[in-house]
Amino acid sequence: MSTHRHFEDFVLGETIDLGAYPVTKDEIIAFAREFDPQPFHIDEAAAEAGFFGGLVASGWHTVSMFMRMYYDALVSRVASEGAPGVDNLKWLRPVRPGDVLGGSATVTALRRSRSRPGIGLVSYDFAVGNQAGETVMTLKSTAMIRCREGGS
Numbered sequence: 320m321s322t323h324r325h326f327e328d329f330v331l332g333e334t335i336d337l338g339a340y341p342v343t344k345d346e347i348i349a350f351a352r353e354f355d356p357q358p359f360h361i362d363e364a365a366a367e368a369g370f371f372g373g374l375v376a377s378g379w380h381t382v383s384m385f386m387r388m389y390y391d392a393l394v395s396r397v398a399s400e401g402a403p404g405v406d407n408l409k410w411l412r413p414v415r416p417g418d419v420l421g422g423s424a425t426v427t428a429l430r431r432s433r434s435r436p437g438i439g440l441v442s443y444d445f446a447v448g449n450q451a452g453e454t455v456m457t458l459k460s461t462a463m464i465r466c467r468e469g470g471s
Contacts, residue, residue, distance in 0.1 A: 323398045325467040326439025329426050337388040337422035337447075342376060344416035350380040375413035381420075381456050382408070385447050388422050398465035400438055408458040412449070420455070422447040427459075431466070438463050 330467035351360030353375035366374040367425035378385075412419065440461050447456040 322396075323452055324464075325395060325398050326429070326431075326441065326464045327467050329429055329439075329441050329464070331426055331429055333426050335393055335424045335426075336339075337385075337392040337424060340384050340388050340420040340422075342384065342414055342416060342418045342420060344374060347374060347376045347380065347416055350383065351377050355379055370399065371413050373415060375415055378410040378456075380383075381410060381414050382458075383454060384414075384420055385445070385458075386450050388420070388447075389424065389445070392422075393424060393464075397462070400463040402462050403462055404460070406459040408456070410456050412453050412455045414449070414455050418455075419450040420447055424436055428461075432463070439466050440464075445471075 348361050353355065357377070359369045359371050359375055360366075360377050360380075363374050366372075422445060424443040424445050426441060427444050428440070430440050432438040432440055441464050442461045443459065445458050445460065446454055447455075448454045
């Protein structure tokens with residue numbers, strides 16, 4: 320018997336806690352040097368003098384931290400078959416060193432795939448916030464999750 324959740328185990332409207340992720344200055348700088356080397360992500364002095372008034376994480380780094388939380392709390396525990404993409408990704412507030420991110424996934428739709436009846440589609444609204452309760456990022460996505468029973 321599998322210990323993974325299958326499509327049939329999801330409930331419309333349920334909200335899943337994605338846990339917490341502490342953000343460090345070193346991680347912000349390392350990610351940005353590799354993938355998004357804008358001065359406000361890698362240079363503290365330039366960041367202080369700029370629009371954000373201090374070092375901030377790249378939005379793509381925020382997505383990556385979210386993905387780690389999402390994987391650990393949910394993806395690694397379901398019969399995942401991937402996802403076709405994301406919609407409505409929004410960065411609402413900057414993420415700074417010392418922030419502790421938290422997230423949630425709310426199930427907004429459930430349906431069987433028409434082309435692959437052994438797969439269910441679980442749609443989520445995701446929200447990522449900081450320790451002050453401020454939402455820093457939102458997105459929508461649909462996951463492809465194996466059905467326990469083959470499709471009919």
